[in-house]
Amino acid sequence: MLRLPPFQYHRPSQVEEAVELLDRYPGDAMPVAGGTDLIPNMKHRLFTPGHLVALKGISHLHGIRVQGEELTIGACASLTSVAQSREVRTHFPALAEAAGQVAGPQLRNAGTLGGNLCLDTRCTYYNQTEFWRRALGYCLKKDGTVCHVTRVGRKCVAAHSADTPPVLMTLGAQVELVGPSGSRVLPVREFFVADGVWNSRREPDEIVTRVRVPLQPKAFHGSEASGEVSTRVRTGYAKLRQRGAIDFPLLTVAVAVALAPDGTVTWVRGVVTGLGARPRELTGWEEIAVGEPLTPEVVEALAERAGQQCRPLENMIQDPGWRGAMVPVYVRRALGKAVKQGGGGSL
Amino acid sequence: MAPTHRIVRLTVNGDTRTAGVPVHYTLLETLRYAMGLTGSKQGCDKGDCGACTVLLNGEPRLSCITPVWEAEGLDVVTVEGLAGPDGALHPLQDEFDLHGAAQCGFCTPGILCSAAGLLARNPRPTREEIREALSGNLCRCTGYTKIYEAVEAAAARLGSGDAERERGERKEGVS
Numbered sequence: 001m002l003r004l005p006p007f008q009y010h011r012p013s014q015v016e017e018a019v020e021l022l023d024r025y026p027g028d029a030m031p032v033a034g035g036t037d038l039i040p041n042m043k044h045r046l047f048t049p050g051h052l053v054a055l056k057g058i059s060h061l062h063g064i065r066v067q068g069e070e071l072t073i074g075a076c077a078s079l080t081s082v083a084q085s086r087e088v089r090t091h092f093p094a095l096a097e098a099a100g101q102v103a104g105p106q107l108r109n110a111g112t113l114g115g116n117l118c119l120d121t122r123c124t125y126y127n128q129t130e131f132w133r134r135a136l137g138y139c140l141k142k143d144g145t146v147c148h149v150t151r152v153g154r155k156c157v158a159a160h161s162a163d164t165p166p167v168l169m170t171l172g173a174q175v176e177l178v179g180p181s182g183s184r185v186l187p188v189r190e191f192f193v194a195d196g197v198w199n200s201r202r203e204p205d206e207i208v209t210r211v212r213v214p215l216q217p218k219a220f221h222g223s224e225a226s227g228e229v230s231t232r233v234r235t236g237y238a239k240l241r242q243r244g245a246i247d248f249p250l251l252t253v254a255v256a257v258a259l260a261p262d263g264t265v266t267w268v269r270g271v272v273t274g275l276g277a278r279p280r281e282l283t284g285w286e287e288i289a290v291g292e293p294l295t296p297e298v299v300e301a302l303a304e305r306a307g308q309q310c311r312p313l314e315n316m317i318q319d320p321g322w323r324g325a326m327v328p329v330y331v332r333r334a335l336g337k338a339v340k341q342g343g344g345g346s347l
Numbered sequence: 348m349a350p351t352h353r354i355v356r357l358t359v360n361g362d363t364r365t366a367g368v369p370v371h372y373t374l375l376e377t378l379r380y381a382m383g384l385t386g387s388k389q390g391c392d393k394g395d396c397g398a399c400t401v402l403l404n405g406e407p408r409l410s411c412i413t414p415v416w417e418a419e420g421l422d423v424v425t426v427e428g429l430a431g432p433d434g435a436l437h438p439l440q441d442e443f444d445l446h447g448a449a450q451c452g453f454c455t456p457g458i459l460c461s462a463a464g465l466l467a468r469n470p471r472p473t474r475e476e477i478r479e480a481l482s483g484n485l486c487r488c489t490g491y492t493k494i495y496e497a498v499e500a501a502a503a504r505l506g507s508g509d510a511e512r513e514r515g516e517r518k519e520g521v522s
Contacts, residue, residue, distance in 0.1 A: 001389060004371040004372075005371065006351070006370065007370070007371050008349050008370060009370060009371075009414055011416060035413065035414065036412060039373075039394070039413075040393040040394050040412055044393070052414070054417065056417065103483070104397065105407060105461070105479070105480060105482060105483045106400055106408050106461070106483045107394060107409065107483060109406045109407060109408055110409065110412075110413065245482035245483060246483060246485075
């Protein structure tokens with residue numbers, strides 16, 4: 001039996017009201033949407049806020065729709081609704097797949113896209129009961145001073161373990177936040193920081209309101225994106241976990257690739273997560289693939305390049321060497337799924 | 348001084364029920380300790396195992412990590428609400444019995460609720476859809492095969508309009 005610590009539960013119906021509540025109890029209030037991450041963490045005494053501000057009753061935070069050149073997803077859209085949404089499945093199958101692979105069905109019915117973005121980092125030495133953690137003398141992330149993973153490190157290396165952010169990063173998605181001083185928009189790729197204690201740029205009194213995904217690659221950040229109207233982005237997602245359901249990822253790979261009508265790559269992106277405190281954007285991929293058709297040799301080169309960049313740590317109970325060896329395997333699988341998405345590909 | 352307890356008003360298995368509960372109670376704690384509905388099980392108690400699964404507006408949800416206030420205004424169905432008012436078993440319950448789909452039984456209430464949610468939205472599920480729908484419910488005894496077969500049998504029975512079939516007659520056929 002795991003009891004929750006005491007708290008007052010607030011159920012605002014407006015975003016402004018929610019922000020005001022968070023502002024009213026600085027350091028003692030937390031927003032909660034599906035609660036699938038925060039509530040178990042509170043049961044483990046990883047968080048003990050005196051006030052919870054529930055967001056699910058705010059109608060403004062729901063809904064998935066295409067607006068102009070963007071797909072917008074309300075932060076409180078359930079992961080089930082993202083996985084089943086016709087718009088998401090049509091435009092970004094990998095996003096639907098990633099959302100559909102989070103945990104199990106009951107958790108996806110409660111859990112939200114905004115919550116998945118704000119998922120707390122995870123570690124063998126952190127996601128434990130208070131009793132367990134106390135017996136070990138706590139850890140750097142919570143109540144202690146020593147990191148049991150790196151032994152000497154001064155920086156928490158708990159793993160970013162959410163499924164949807166890597167896909168959103170490859171797609172150039174943006175996240176909207178609202179706080180006491182107003183609203184702001186951040187690219188999802190700039191949302192995360194390499195600090196396992198608090199790995200996002202969201203301030204504790206801010207809430208995520210919406211995620212916006214551009215429909216066309218030409219709308220993507222950066223100038224390398226092709227402006228050709230005929231170019232369609234294909235997305236792929238592959239997840240390593242111990243069981244086929246419920247488990248958090250041991251490793252995930254998201255890829256997005258745009259092919260010209262002749263089948264050559266015009267643009268490619270890959271993100272790996274489940275390793276360190278923030279998702280890792282793979283580098284060196286454009287040099288390998290742009291201007292080339294996605295032949296097995298090119299795929300192999302991309303997979304190998306990805307493998308060289310990823311060094312898993314002992315922040316999960318599973319062997320880090322094995323997780324590292326799986327990086328190229330899962331890059332190949334993710335690329336394979338992207339290529340299979342019809343269109344004018346040559347493979 | 349903030350209140351330590353509040354009155355919660357829930358619709359559970361069709362009945363409106365109220366109870367005074369600690370403000371930080373979960374839905375599961377309210378059902379089990381304030382309303383006497385101990386069918387939903389407290390397994391891992393942190394959202395992994397699925398033993399506490401109930402239906403909220405027809406959707407399978409984990410009551411052990413649902414603050415009770417989130418269930419206000421929703422239609423809560425627990426395993427106790429699956430049988431008819433006269434005690435007639437839901438076809439799922441009947442088929443679980445006939446197929447030997449429960450061993451220790453601890454996971455059974457949660458699995459029944461997940462399966463009931465599935466059949467309500469998809470009356471003719473494939474084996475793969477059943478596997479997917481029950482993938483958030485851990486069973487450490489039976490190995491799932493009997494469970495899937497029982498759900499398939501219940502779906503077939505509901506589909507044929509034969510939900511009311513005498514279970515004695517059916518049992519004879521199986522044994």
